[in-house]
Amino acid sequence: MNLQERVVVITGAGAGIGRASALEFARAGARLVIADINAAGAEETVKQIEALGRQALAVKADVADPSSVEHLVEETLKTFGRVHVLFNDAAIQVNKTIEDTTIEEWNREMAVNLGGIFLCSKFFLPALRRTKGCIINMASVNGFFVEPLCAGYCATKGGIIALTKAMAIDHGKEGIRVNCICPGYIDAGLAWGYFEAQPDPAAARAAAGKLHALWRIGKPEEVGRVAVFLASDDAAFMTGSAVVVDGGFGSGLPPQN
Ligand SMILES: NC(=O)c1ccc[n+]([C@@H]2O[C@H](COP(=O)([O-])OP(=O)(O)OC[C@H]3O[C@@H](n4cnc5c(N)ncnc54)[C@H](O)[C@@H]3O)[C@@H](O)[C@H]2O)c1
Numbered sequence: 001m002n003l004q005e006r007v008v009v010i011t012g013a014g015a016g017i018g019r020a021s022a023l024e025f026a027r028a029g030a031r032l033v034i035a036d037i038n039a040a041g042a043e044e045t046v047k048q049i050e051a052l053g054r055q056a057l058a059v060k061a062d063v064a065d066p067s068s069v070e071h072l073v074e075e076t077l078k079t080f081g082r083v084h085v086l087f088n089d090a091a092i093q094v095n096k097t098i099e100d101t102t103i104e105e106w107n108r109e110m111a112v113n114l115g116g117i118f119l120c121s122k123f124f125l126p127a128l129r130r131t132k133g134c135i136i137n138m139a140s141v142n143g144f145f146v147e148p149l150c151a152g153y154c155a156t157k158g159g160i161i162a163l164t165k166a167m168a169i170d171h172g173k174e175g176i177r178v179n180c181i182c183p184g185y186i187d188a189g190l191a192w193g194y195f196e197a198q199p200d201p202a203a204a205r206a207a208a209g210k211l212h213a214l215w216r217i218g219k220p221e222e223v224g225r226v227a228v229f230l231a232s233d234d235a236a237f238m239t240g241s242a243v244v245v246d247g248g249f250g251s252g253l254p255p256q257n
Contacts, residue, residue, distance in 0.1 A: 213248020
Protein backbone atom coordinates (compact mmCIF):
# COMPACT_ATOMS: atom_id res chain seq x y z
CA MET A 1 0.00 0.00 0.00
CA ASN A 2 1.29 3.44 -0.82
CA LEU A 3 0.18 6.24 1.48
CA GLN A 4 3.14 8.46 0.64
CA GLU A 5 2.74 11.91 2.19
CA ARG A 6 -0.82 11.24 3.42
CA VAL A 7 -1.45 12.74 6.86
CA VAL A 8 -3.01 10.21 9.24
CA VAL A 9 -4.39 11.02 12.71
CA ILE A 10 -4.75 8.04 15.06
CA THR A 11 -6.38 8.39 18.48
CA GLY A 12 -5.31 5.97 21.19
CA ALA A 13 -2.01 5.48 19.34
CA GLY A 14 0.07 5.63 22.51
CA ALA A 15 -0.28 1.85 22.97
CA GLY A 16 -1.68 -1.40 21.62
CA ILE A 17 -3.46 -1.60 18.28
CA GLY A 18 -3.25 2.18 17.77
CA ARG A 19 0.55 2.18 18.10
CA ALA A 20 0.98 -0.91 15.90
CA SER A 21 -1.29 0.69 13.30
CA ALA A 22 0.71 3.92 13.40
CA LEU A 23 3.88 1.95 12.64
CA GLU A 24 2.15 0.19 9.71
CA PHE A 25 0.95 3.55 8.34
CA ALA A 26 4.49 4.93 8.71
CA ARG A 27 5.90 1.94 6.80
CA ALA A 28 3.37 2.73 4.04
CA GLY A 29 4.82 6.25 3.80
CA ALA A 30 2.29 8.26 5.82
CA ARG A 31 2.99 11.14 8.19
CA LEU A 32 1.36 10.55 11.55
CA VAL A 33 -0.37 12.46 14.32
CA ILE A 34 -0.27 10.32 17.45
CA ALA A 35 -3.09 11.39 19.78
CA ASP A 36 -3.43 9.84 23.22
CA ILE A 37 -4.49 10.83 26.71
CA ASN A 38 -1.22 9.24 27.81
CA ALA A 39 1.43 11.72 26.65
CA ALA A 40 4.36 9.39 27.44
CA GLY A 41 2.80 6.61 25.35
CA ALA A 42 2.30 8.99 22.44
CA GLU A 43 5.92 10.19 22.65
CA GLU A 44 7.16 6.59 22.65
CA THR A 45 5.15 5.83 19.49
CA VAL A 46 6.64 8.91 17.81
CA LYS A 47 10.13 7.71 18.77
CA GLN A 48 9.45 4.32 17.13
CA ILE A 49 8.12 6.02 13.96
CA GLU A 50 11.14 8.32 13.76
CA ALA A 51 13.37 5.24 14.05
CA LEU A 52 11.74 4.12 10.77
CA GLY A 53 12.79 7.43 9.21
CA ARG A 54 9.23 8.80 9.09
CA GLN A 55 7.66 11.95 10.55
CA ALA A 56 5.18 11.99 13.44
CA LEU A 57 3.73 14.45 15.92
CA ALA A 58 2.58 13.52 19.44
CA VAL A 59 -0.44 15.36 20.83
CA LYS A 60 -1.84 14.75 24.30
CA ALA A 61 -5.59 14.59 23.75
CA ASP A 62 -8.68 13.37 25.57
CA VAL A 63 -11.14 12.36 22.84
CA ALA A 64 -14.03 12.85 25.29
CA ASP A 65 -13.20 16.54 25.80
CA PRO A 66 -14.37 18.94 23.04
CA SER A 67 -11.68 21.57 23.70
CA SER A 68 -8.96 18.91 23.74
CA VAL A 69 -10.17 17.58 20.36
CA GLU A 70 -10.27 21.11 18.92
CA HIS A 71 -6.67 21.54 20.12
CA LEU A 72 -5.76 18.26 18.36
CA VAL A 73 -7.22 19.55 15.08
CA GLU A 74 -5.33 22.86 15.45
CA GLU A 75 -2.00 21.13 16.15
CA THR A 76 -2.51 18.76 13.21
CA LEU A 77 -3.21 21.57 10.76
CA LYS A 78 -0.43 23.78 12.19
CA THR A 79 2.14 21.02 11.61
CA PHE A 80 0.92 19.33 8.42
CA GLY A 81 -1.60 21.77 6.87
CA ARG A 82 -4.06 19.03 5.95
CA VAL A 83 -5.38 15.63 6.96
CA HIS A 84 -6.33 12.63 4.84
CA VAL A 85 -7.21 9.91 7.36
CA LEU A 86 -8.80 9.92 10.83
CA PHE A 87 -8.50 6.59 12.62
CA ASN A 88 -10.71 6.66 15.75
CA ASP A 89 -9.08 3.89 17.79
CA ALA A 90 -9.18 5.17 21.41
CA ALA A 91 -11.46 3.29 23.79
CA ILE A 92 -11.78 2.04 27.34
CA GLN A 93 -13.51 -1.09 28.62
CA VAL A 94 -15.41 -1.42 31.91
CA ASN A 95 -15.39 -5.14 32.73
CA LYS A 96 -18.61 -5.29 34.76
CA THR A 97 -22.29 -6.11 34.51
CA ILE A 98 -24.66 -3.16 34.17
CA GLU A 99 -25.68 -3.57 37.82
CA ASP A 100 -22.07 -3.29 39.02
CA THR A 101 -21.15 -0.45 36.65
CA THR A 102 -21.19 2.92 38.39
CA ILE A 103 -22.92 5.86 36.73
CA GLU A 104 -19.52 7.57 36.38
CA GLU A 105 -18.03 4.48 34.68
CA TRP A 106 -21.00 4.22 32.31
CA ASN A 107 -20.85 7.92 31.37
CA ARG A 108 -17.09 7.84 30.83
CA GLU A 109 -17.23 4.68 28.66
CA MET A 110 -19.94 6.23 26.46
CA ALA A 111 -18.08 9.56 26.32
CA VAL A 112 -14.76 8.00 25.26
CA ASN A 113 -15.86 5.14 22.99
CA LEU A 114 -18.85 6.71 21.21
CA GLY A 115 -18.48 10.37 22.17
CA GLY A 116 -14.81 10.37 21.11
CA ILE A 117 -15.73 9.25 17.60
CA PHE A 118 -18.45 11.92 17.48
CA LEU A 119 -16.12 14.72 18.59
CA CYS A 120 -13.08 13.76 16.49
CA SER A 121 -15.20 13.20 13.38
CA LYS A 122 -17.15 16.43 13.92
CA PHE A 123 -14.04 18.59 14.30
CA PHE A 124 -11.91 16.87 11.61
CA LEU A 125 -14.66 16.75 8.96
CA PRO A 126 -14.02 20.20 7.48
CA ALA A 127 -10.36 19.27 6.86
CA LEU A 128 -11.26 15.77 5.60
CA ARG A 129 -13.74 17.31 3.15
CA ARG A 130 -10.91 19.33 1.56
CA THR A 131 -8.86 16.17 0.85
CA LYS A 132 -11.79 13.80 0.20
CA GLY A 133 -10.33 11.86 3.08
CA CYS A 134 -11.57 8.89 5.04
CA ILE A 135 -12.51 7.88 8.57
CA ILE A 136 -11.84 4.51 10.13
CA ASN A 137 -13.65 3.71 13.37
CA MET A 138 -12.54 0.96 15.71
CA ALA A 139 -15.49 -1.30 16.57
CA SER A 140 -15.16 -4.95 17.66
CA VAL A 141 -16.72 -8.36 17.12
CA ASN A 142 -18.43 -7.44 20.39
CA GLY A 143 -20.68 -5.26 18.23
CA PHE A 144 -22.09 -8.54 16.83
CA PHE A 145 -21.36 -11.20 19.47
CA VAL A 146 -21.49 -10.19 23.10
CA GLU A 147 -19.52 -11.64 25.98
CA PRO A 148 -20.09 -11.61 29.73
CA LEU A 149 -18.95 -8.80 32.03
CA CYS A 150 -18.63 -5.96 29.54
CA ALA A 151 -22.20 -4.86 28.77
CA GLY A 152 -21.49 -1.15 28.36
CA TYR A 153 -18.47 -1.84 26.16
CA CYS A 154 -20.52 -4.14 23.89
CA ALA A 155 -23.19 -1.41 23.64
CA THR A 156 -20.60 1.13 22.48
CA LYS A 157 -19.17 -1.25 19.87
CA GLY A 158 -22.62 -2.07 18.45
CA GLY A 159 -23.28 1.67 18.38
CA ILE A 160 -20.04 2.34 16.51
CA ILE A 161 -21.06 -0.05 13.71
CA ALA A 162 -24.37 1.79 13.25
CA LEU A 163 -22.67 5.19 13.58
CA THR A 164 -20.17 4.20 10.88
CA LYS A 165 -22.93 3.32 8.42
CA ALA A 166 -24.84 6.53 9.22
CA MET A 167 -21.72 8.68 8.73
CA ALA A 168 -20.95 6.88 5.47
CA ILE A 169 -24.40 7.77 4.12
CA ASP A 170 -24.19 11.41 5.23
CA HIS A 171 -20.73 12.07 3.78
CA GLY A 172 -20.40 9.67 0.83
CA LYS A 173 -21.54 12.26 -1.69
CA GLU A 174 -18.70 14.50 -0.50
CA GLY A 175 -16.20 11.77 -1.37
CA ILE A 176 -15.54 10.90 2.27
CA ARG A 177 -15.44 7.18 3.05
CA VAL A 178 -16.25 5.87 6.54
CA ASN A 179 -15.60 2.25 7.54
CA CYS A 180 -15.07 0.38 10.78
CA ILE A 181 -12.93 -2.56 11.82
CA CYS A 182 -14.25 -5.35 14.03
CA PRO A 183 -11.37 -7.31 15.54
CA GLY A 184 -11.57 -10.50 17.56
CA TYR A 185 -9.27 -10.82 20.58
CA ILE A 186 -6.03 -8.95 19.95
CA ASP A 187 -2.92 -9.16 22.14
CA ALA A 188 -3.21 -5.62 23.52
CA GLY A 189 -4.40 -3.56 26.46
CA LEU A 190 -8.16 -4.01 26.45
CA ALA A 191 -7.94 -7.80 26.04
CA TRP A 192 -5.38 -7.94 28.88
CA GLY A 193 -7.75 -5.99 31.11
CA TYR A 194 -10.61 -8.34 30.23
CA PHE A 195 -8.51 -11.42 31.12
CA GLU A 196 -7.55 -9.82 34.44
CA ALA A 197 -11.24 -9.25 35.27
CA GLN A 198 -12.06 -12.98 34.96
CA PRO A 199 -12.01 -15.29 38.00
CA ASP A 200 -8.97 -17.14 36.53
CA PRO A 201 -7.06 -14.70 34.28
CA ALA A 202 -4.49 -17.26 33.07
CA ALA A 203 -7.22 -19.73 32.12
CA ALA A 204 -9.21 -16.99 30.39
CA ARG A 205 -6.18 -15.99 28.37
CA ALA A 206 -5.41 -19.61 27.44
CA ALA A 207 -9.03 -20.24 26.41
CA ALA A 208 -9.34 -17.07 24.33
CA GLY A 209 -7.38 -18.39 21.37
CA LYS A 210 -9.77 -21.32 21.02
CA LEU A 211 -12.69 -18.95 20.49
CA HIS A 212 -11.15 -18.25 17.07
CA ALA A 213 -11.08 -20.67 14.12
CA LEU A 214 -7.34 -19.99 13.78
CA TRP A 215 -6.92 -21.09 17.41
CA ARG A 216 -4.96 -18.04 18.47
CA ILE A 217 -5.61 -14.42 19.31
CA GLY A 218 -4.52 -11.74 16.85
CA LYS A 219 -1.49 -9.47 16.79
CA PRO A 220 -2.00 -5.67 16.85
CA GLU A 221 -0.20 -5.24 13.51
CA GLU A 222 -2.65 -7.69 11.87
CA VAL A 223 -5.36 -5.10 12.52
CA GLY A 224 -3.08 -2.20 11.58
CA ARG A 225 -2.44 -3.61 8.09
CA VAL A 226 -6.20 -3.77 7.44
CA ALA A 227 -6.52 -0.14 8.54
CA VAL A 228 -3.78 0.79 6.04
CA PHE A 229 -5.70 -1.03 3.29
CA LEU A 230 -8.97 0.75 4.19
CA ALA A 231 -7.18 4.11 4.04
CA SER A 232 -5.61 3.35 0.67
CA ASP A 233 -6.95 3.97 -2.83
CA ASP A 234 -7.30 0.17 -3.19
CA ALA A 235 -10.37 0.48 -0.93
CA ALA A 236 -11.83 3.36 -2.99
CA PHE A 237 -15.27 1.72 -3.36
CA MET A 238 -15.56 0.65 0.29
CA THR A 239 -17.68 2.71 2.63
CA GLY A 240 -20.14 1.90 5.43
CA SER A 241 -18.43 -1.48 5.84
CA ALA A 242 -17.87 -3.31 9.11
CA VAL A 243 -14.66 -5.15 8.24
CA VAL A 244 -14.22 -8.23 10.41
CA VAL A 245 -10.62 -9.11 11.37
CA ASP A 246 -11.20 -11.87 13.86
CA GLY A 247 -9.41 -15.10 12.94
CA GLY A 248 -12.83 -16.74 12.66
CA PHE A 249 -14.17 -15.69 16.09
CA GLY A 250 -17.55 -17.18 16.90
CA SER A 251 -17.39 -19.35 13.81
CA GLY A 252 -19.26 -22.02 15.73
CA LEU A 253 -16.32 -24.38 15.94
CA PRO A 254 -16.16 -25.99 19.38
CA PRO A 255 -12.71 -26.03 21.00
CA GLN A 256 -11.05 -29.25 19.82
CA ASN A 257 -9.04 -29.80 22.98
N1 LIG B 1 -7.46 -5.71 22.29
C1 LIG B 1 -8.53 -6.34 21.79
O1 LIG B 1 -8.72 -7.57 21.96
C2 LIG B 1 -9.54 -5.58 20.98
C3 LIG B 1 -10.52 -6.30 20.30
C4 LIG B 1 -11.48 -5.62 19.55
C5 LIG B 1 -11.44 -4.23 19.47
N2 LIG B 1 -10.47 -3.55 20.15
C6 LIG B 1 -10.48 -2.10 20.04
O2 LIG B 1 -9.22 -1.62 19.61
C7 LIG B 1 -8.97 -0.34 20.19
C8 LIG B 1 -7.61 -0.36 20.91
O3 LIG B 1 -7.62 -1.38 21.90
P1 LIG B 1 -6.26 -1.87 22.58
O4 LIG B 1 -6.52 -3.22 23.12
O5 LIG B 1 -5.13 -1.61 21.68
O6 LIG B 1 -6.23 -0.86 23.83
P2 LIG B 1 -5.01 -0.22 24.66
O7 LIG B 1 -5.54 0.01 26.01
O8 LIG B 1 -3.76 -1.01 24.46
O9 LIG B 1 -4.81 1.19 23.92
C9 LIG B 1 -5.81 2.17 23.99
C10 LIG B 1 -5.16 3.54 23.99
O10 LIG B 1 -6.23 4.51 24.06
C11 LIG B 1 -5.82 5.52 24.95
N3 LIG B 1 -6.98 6.23 25.47
C12 LIG B 1 -7.87 5.80 26.41
N4 LIG B 1 -8.78 6.75 26.67
C13 LIG B 1 -8.48 7.80 25.88
C14 LIG B 1 -9.04 9.09 25.69
N5 LIG B 1 -10.10 9.50 26.41
N6 LIG B 1 -8.49 9.92 24.79
C15 LIG B 1 -7.39 9.53 24.08
N7 LIG B 1 -6.79 8.33 24.22
C16 LIG B 1 -7.33 7.48 25.11
C17 LIG B 1 -5.03 4.81 26.04
O11 LIG B 1 -4.19 5.70 26.76
C18 LIG B 1 -4.25 3.78 25.21
O12 LIG B 1 -3.00 4.28 24.80
C19 LIG B 1 -10.17 -0.04 21.08
O13 LIG B 1 -11.10 0.73 20.36
C20 LIG B 1 -10.74 -1.41 21.37
O14 LIG B 1 -12.10 -1.37 21.69
C21 LIG B 1 -9.53 -4.18 20.90
